[in-house]
Amino acid sequence: MTVQRVVKIAVTDDGDAWVDGARLASEPGRSAVQARAAALRVVAEMADDGRPLRADASEPDGTLWRLVVHSDGRVEDAAQASQRADDPVARTVPEDYQAQRDVIVAACQAGRSAVAAALAESLCQQAADEHGRTHPYALQARELYGVALLQAGDAAGACEAYVAAARGWAGQNRTAYQEALRRAYACWQRVEDRTSSVWLGEQVVSVVRVGGEDVSDMLRAALTRLDRLRSGVSV
Known part of the structure; x- marks a missing residue:
């Protein structure tokens, strides 16, 4: 598995989301969880088949998730993905x-x-x-x-x-x-x-x-x- 560049994701409590600095279209009533899911769908569309993208996703409270996003929409923890590559x-x-x-x-x-x-x-x-x-x-x-x-x-x-x-x-x-x-x-x-x-x-x-x-x-x-x-x- 070859992982490409790292994409930056950010979400807010009021449902806004950014992917590499580009703001996603807002939706009334969207939660932070829904905003993150929408951002991950965008990243999946950016990934090539067989070449997933790394994504650093920051939460409203500052928590950072290091993820690997596949073109089919699957999302893995980056550490687990690395372990899989080694084994x-x-x-x-x-x-x-x-x-x-x-x-x-x-x-x-x-x-x-x-x-x-x-x-x-x-x-x-x-x-x-x-x-x-x-x-x-x-x-x-x-x-x-x-x-x-x-x-x-x-x-x-x-x-x-x-x-x-x-x-x-x-x-x-x-x-x-x-x-x-x-x-x-x-x-x-x-x-x-x-x-x-x-x-x-x-x-x-x-x-x-x-x-x-x-x-x-x-x-x-x-x-x-x-x-x-x-x-x-x-x-």
């Missing part, structure tokens, strides 16, 4: 997430796969809500969800989980993308229902195409398998 696959996660992961792993090891899957799904949603669906925390949770689903005998669900993870990792981390892709393909091979297998094959192929030449062998194999499934040939 792109999130080997270190928040204590709350780690505690939940430990419980999920323990449930899998105890053969309580349905419980593990439910807990993992909840962690996926929490991570997505708090950090965005493509944040490494959310992608790791999605992969853990795949592990639990596969153990529960739901190869199709596991395949979907790994496809989603691979799609999220694409463009972020090559190794993580390829590993999630490999697991998605392996789960796909275990799906017995032909209709489901064809649909999942299409999803696998779509995310393999993102990988370019590095995964060309897998793309050829996936296309061949998908064609055989569509034609009714046993695979």
